[in-house]
Amino acid sequence: MRTWAEERDAGATVLRAAGVATAALDSDVLLTHVLGISKETLYAHPDTEMTHGAMRRFRELIERRAAGEPVAYLRGFKEFYGLRFAVDPRVLIPRPETETLVDAARDFIRGRALSVADIGTGSGAIAVALAVHEHAVRVIATDISDDALAVARVNAQDNGVADRVEFRQGDLLAPLGERLDVVVANLPYLRDVSFEHLFGDRTSLAFEPRVALTAGKDGLELIWRAAAGLGRVLAPGGAALFEIDPPLADQVVDLLRHSVGGGPHVVHDLAGDARVVIVQEA
Numbered sequence: 228m229r230t231w232a233e234e235r236d237a238g239a240t241v242l243r244a245a246g247v248a249t250a251a252l253d254s255d256v257l258l259t260h261v262l263g264i265s266k267e268t269l270y271a272h273p274d275t276e277m278t279h280g281a282m283r284r285f286r287e288l289i290e291r292r293a294a295g296e297p298v299a300y301l302r303g304f305k306e307f308y309g310l311r312f313a314v315d316p317r318v319l320i321p322r323p324e325t326e327t328l329v330d331a332a333r334d335f336i337r338g339r340a341l342s343v344a345d346i347g348t349g350s351g352a353i354a355v356a357l358a359v360h361e362h363a364v365r366v367i368a369t370d371i372s373d374d375a376l377a378v379a380r381v382n383a384q385d386n387g388v389a390d391r392v393e394f395r396q397g398d399l400l401a402p403l404g405e406r407l408d409v410v411v412a413n414l415p416y417l418r419d420v421s422f423e424h425l426f427g428d429r430t431s432l433a434f435e436p437r438v439a440l441t442a443g444k445d446g447l448e449l450i451w452r453a454a455a456g457l458g459r460v461l462a463p464g465g466a467a468l469f470e471i472d473p474p475l476a477d478q479v480v481d482l483l484r485h486s487v488g489g490g491p492h493v494v495h496d497l498a499g500d501a502r503v504v505i506v507q508e509a
Contacts, residue, residue, distance in 0.1 A: 348376070
């Protein structure tokens with residue numbers, strides 16, 4: 228019978244051969260997931276023997292990871308903003324850089340009892356994170372995909388805010404009939420050509436819903452469409468915050484300046500990249 232350490236090392240070897248850059252880390256994560264133990268326990272007891280069932284499940288996950296499937300889908304969840312979110316191929320996996328968008332929204336909210344809309348909510352990560360950490364807000368989360376909203380509802384329930392996040396099915400701002408203080412959006416912003424290049428690289432993006440990733444030839448299609456409707460839904464003094472692809476920062480600033488007015492400004496993420504553009508209604 229193989230030990231934990233032997234299976235961990237064998238899994239890492241398979242992933243390295245498949246070109247997975249994080250082979251050792253992914254093998255650790257998948258093995259601890261299968262065994263239901265912490266990484267500390269894994270390393271403290273490396274000579275513990277694997278059961279046949281655990282070995283079979285682990286090797287199945289390693290093969291799927293070697294084929295490019297994201298670790299988050301293999302485990303069924305992803306941590307974001309200190310919370311756990313269920314994820315599967317119906318929704319985009321939350322990215323760490325999107326925490327910059329949540330931080331920027333919270334800097335504007337500052338504990339006030341404001342109304343917030345998260346458009347294109349996907350897994351509900353942004354909407355739920357804001358509801359959990361800003362106790363006075365009321366959040367509406369929209370998505371065109373019923374499948375995505377089903378996942379988002381589970382996440383609101385699991386994180387204890389199902390009573391403060393309202394989900395509405397529809398395209399971008401279309402489900403919103405009221406004026407709101409804050410609109411946040413992490414809309415698809417990959418250019419079609421970028422996606423085609425990445426898809427060919429066996430990236431995990433190949434397993435995520437394309438509708439949640441791409442936005443036409445210039446990557447701005449959905450941001451442009453959302454910006455066009457902000458005048459209808461933003462309350463006086465309200466703010467809209469968009470996560471962006473850093474190379475498109477200047478174009479998004481110009482777009483929002485012409486659509487809403489005011490002085491759009493850019494927030495940079497921890498890596499120093501332009502990540503969020505904020506515009507405020509006069």
